[in-house]
Every structure is written in C-alpha cells, then in structure tokens.
Amino acid sequence: MTTPDDLKFQEFDEATDLLSADPGATTLSVSNTGTPPATGDVKLDLSEDEEGQEENSELLGRDKPTGGFWTFEYYQSFFNVDTMQVLDRIKGSVMPLPGRNFVRHHIRSNPDLYGPFWICATLVFSVAISGNLSTFLSQMGNPHYHYRPQFHRVTIAAVAVFLYAWLVPLCLWGFLAWRQGTERQIGGYTFLETVCVYGYSLFVYIPTSVLWIIPFEWLQWLLILVAMVISGSLLVVTFWPVVRDDTKLTAFATMITIVVLHALLAIGCKMYFFQTAVQMPTPTLAPPSSNNTVLLTSAAKSH
Template identity: 80%
Template sequence: MASPDDLKFQEFEEAADLLSSNPGASTLSISNPSAAAASSGDVRVDLSDDEDNQQENSELLGGEKQTGGFWTFEYYQSFFNVDTVQVLDRIKGSVMPLPGRNFVKHHIRNNPDLYGPFWICVTLVFSVAISGDLFTFLINMGDPGYHYRPQFNRVSIAAITVFLYAWLVPLGVWGFLTWRQSVERHISGYTFLETVCVYGYSLFIYIPTSILWTIPVYWLEWLLIAIAMVISGSVLVMTFWPAVRDDTKLTAFATMAVIVSLHALLAIGFKLYFFQTPTKTESSHFGQTTPASHLTTTNVGKHQ
C-alpha cells in the first residue's frame, strides 16, 4: 500500500526549493489573471498574423474572397479553379443522371468552371468532323467512282455550331430565367456561369455517340441518337425544372419543351449533315443504262 509520502507532488517541493534559494524571484498566480498580465508587462504576444490568416481562411471557406477586375488574370483564373477529380465527377454525373439529383447542387456546388465545358466542346468538334469524314469514306468504299477527299470545312462548321450552341442557348436560358425571376419573386434561377457549365457537360455524351455513328447501320445510328438525347436531355430537365416549376404551368412546360427541342435539334443536325447517307453517284446511274456500243450493234443487226 502506498505511503502518504508517495502521494506528494514532487514538483511542488522543487518549486519550494527554488523559491527558498532565490526569494526575490517573481511568481505568477493563475487565480489572478490581471495581476499576471501586469507583472509580465514585458512579454507580448502578437496575434495579428494569426487573425489575418483566420480571416483569410474564413473568406475562402465562405466563398467571399475578392478577385480582381475583369482585366486581371485572377478574375479569369477563378473560372478554371477545378481539379481532375472534380471534372471527372461532373462528366460522370452528365452521363449517368439519377432521378432527383440536380446537376448544379450535387456536382457544381457553387463552383462552376469553364475548363471542362471548353475541352468537351473542342473534343466534340473534332470527334464529329473526323467521324463524319470517316463515315463518308466507309459508306462509299465499295464504289469505284468515289474518290476520297478530306473535307476540312467540316471542322469549321462543327466548331461554329458547337460553340454557338454552348454559349447562345445558355445565354438565352439564363436571360429568360432572370426575367421570370424579376417578374415572379418565387422563381429561382442560376448564374450565367452555372448555366454554361451545365450545358457544356451535357454535351459530353455526344462524343462517344459520334464515334459510334461511324458504324454504317441505319437503325443503330438513330438508336444511338435517341439514347444520347435521353441522357443529355435528362441532365437539363432535372437541372432547370426546379427553377421553373413554381412558374405558371404553361410557362414551365413551354420552357422545358424549348430546352429539350433545341438539344435534340443539335443531335439530329449532326446526324443529317455529318453522317448523311450519300445518294447514288452519276456513274452508278450510267452503269444501269444500256451501253452505246450495244445499241449500235443492235441497230446494225436490224438493218441486216
């Protein structure tokens, strides 16, 4: 069993020994903080740096960090403030839309970007143009009268179509929602950057679809169009329907019909222009007619 001496605090005894050896030493009492602060007047702690760091961290966490004007590099740098994991997560959300999952709330999370939509549009331009050129070559490969010529103008046409759609249509949707939000106070809306981000990622499904369009099977091509329109259209519907459902029924359904129709028109336009089945060439028509030498021989036989 422990003796009473074993239960003593040895550090107190050491402190008593130090005081006895140096009676003039100053002491601090925890019970009187003001006296301790007064007695230690020469000791100062500068917390200004820590307060600045805490304020900066709070601004970053709250999304209130100020950026420069539109003429500065920092202003445009915020539009590309995403990493690879976030971009892949948003691409995954655009090709696998789940019921009840708003793309803005579940994937963008108040951090819209232009990095993913820009590269998706660039990739889609070359995918559609090159795949369409390859489709034309494969569909005419057995025709002896066909001579392959690379159609570089398709890249320009695809670029104009894709980028105009990716910017003008979101601008129109954002402007309409902003106008309805000012008319109907209970209508919610998105920022222009969020709208562009949603439309950009919704175009990703057309990249693998355009590659599969090179398979010259008529029914498969239209089946792929239907699947792509359903997937990408679902992303747009589940994103913008919560913003217009509190409006009048006519306005809400008309808005969604326009959004889906324009998205479907883009896919159908790709198919009809870049992947159209060519008509019969003039050489095939000439092959079906009776040769002139045969007609001459027949006429000679009749005269004889």
C-alpha cells in the first residue's frame, strides 16, 4: 500500500552529485511565494520606460518614409491611409468644434496626402462641370444663345485650386517657422500637416459647387457664406493655438490673412465659373416711315 512518503518528490541523483561537486552553485526552487531568487548570474528586467521607448521607436520606424525622396516608397507612405481614416477626417473638417484641434485629434498620428489630393481633384471637376451646367440652365430660354462646352475652365480651376492648396500652406508654414525661431514650439505644425489641413478644409466646397447649379443668385451667395464659415472656422480653430503666443498684431493679422485668402478662393470661383450671362436684347426691325415709302415708290416708277 502506498504511503504518504512515497508521494513526495524525490531528488534526482544527478542533482545531488552536481551539488556535491560545486557547493556554491545557485539553486532555484519553485514555491508558492512567487518571489524571484535573490541572486543569479543573468537578470533580464525591462522597465516601463524602456518598454515605452521600444514601442515608440517601433511606431516611429513604421511611420517614417523609407528610401530617399526620389524613390516611389518615400511618397507611398504619404498615401498610407484607409477609408475610415479619410471619412473621419472629412467629418472633422465639416464639423469644426472649438477646443478640438483638427491636427492633434485627426491628423497628427498619420498625416496623408491621399485625402487632400482627391478632394482638390474632385473640386476642380465639380466646379468646372457645375459652372457649365449653370450657364446652360440660366440661358435655356434664350433663343439666341448657343451652348458651347468650355473645357478651358477645367484647366483654370485646376491651376487655382492646386496653387491655393499648396502655395498658401507653404507660405504659412514658412512664416510660422520663421516667427517661432530656430527652436520650434511643441504645438508647431509640419509642412505635411499644414497641407493636410488646407486640403480637407476644401471638402465643403464640393457639395456647395454642385448646389451652385441652381440658378438663383441669392441662394448661391448664401451657400458661399455657409461654406466659408465652415471651412474658415476649421482653419481658425486649427492655427489659432499656434499664433496666439505671438504679438497681438501679428496673430490677428495672420488669422485675417488666412480667412481672406480662403474667402477669395470661394468668391473667385463663384464670380468666374457661375456668372450669369447677360441676355442680349432681341433686335427688332423698325417699320418703314411714310417718307421712305414715297421715295421708294417714286424711284420704282422712274425705272
């Protein structure tokens, strides 16, 4: 019959021989206390700070573009976004909230050029096509008007939109970097983040340009006002935390310049692409007078 002593763990003879050969060797016993051995030859312990640094380095290494700027992989990283991220950023651009910075809450984790590029391209075609349709609808009842597609409007819209979406952010980024000095503030934005903000701020003009087809002048100007308020609020809420630490004159002058340039783009598109053609009056032939009738009769008799 098995006794309780038989159920106890028995030490192996090899372990006994090793201990007898080297009495100073370190032993490790498994117990329920869960305390690590006091001494040991190898110790591996990563602190929380080191683990956080490793995680941050992995994230930074993943977000950094690989290769030089002349390679395709370098620019491919700027388009590494999914549909949900783009939709979330579009939603944030049309619903700007005070105190909710668009860059820090939507862009800073992964700034992209995918959304701004396609927003600008879509805006170019929507403005050009809607402008042609608006002109056609406004002159539909004029018998002396002959519709001709104006394809040059696509080129003009592309130059205006893409120059605004790239040149204005470049000038603003350079100005802010110069005002902040060589050591940029923590809240400063990179050039890619600045371009991203301006690109997404133009999304509200896409549905606005489609609604401009409705041939009512007062409605078109009302839509422009609403679109300028929405997109301008996004720019003000985003860039005000960066310039507010500057002098009051410089801060307010910078914000006014940003809003004015943004308004000029919308007003310029409205005045050029959606101008109502002036209907020329129909020429009428005046009835011949009595004197002319007598002269014509006498001339006929003489012949």
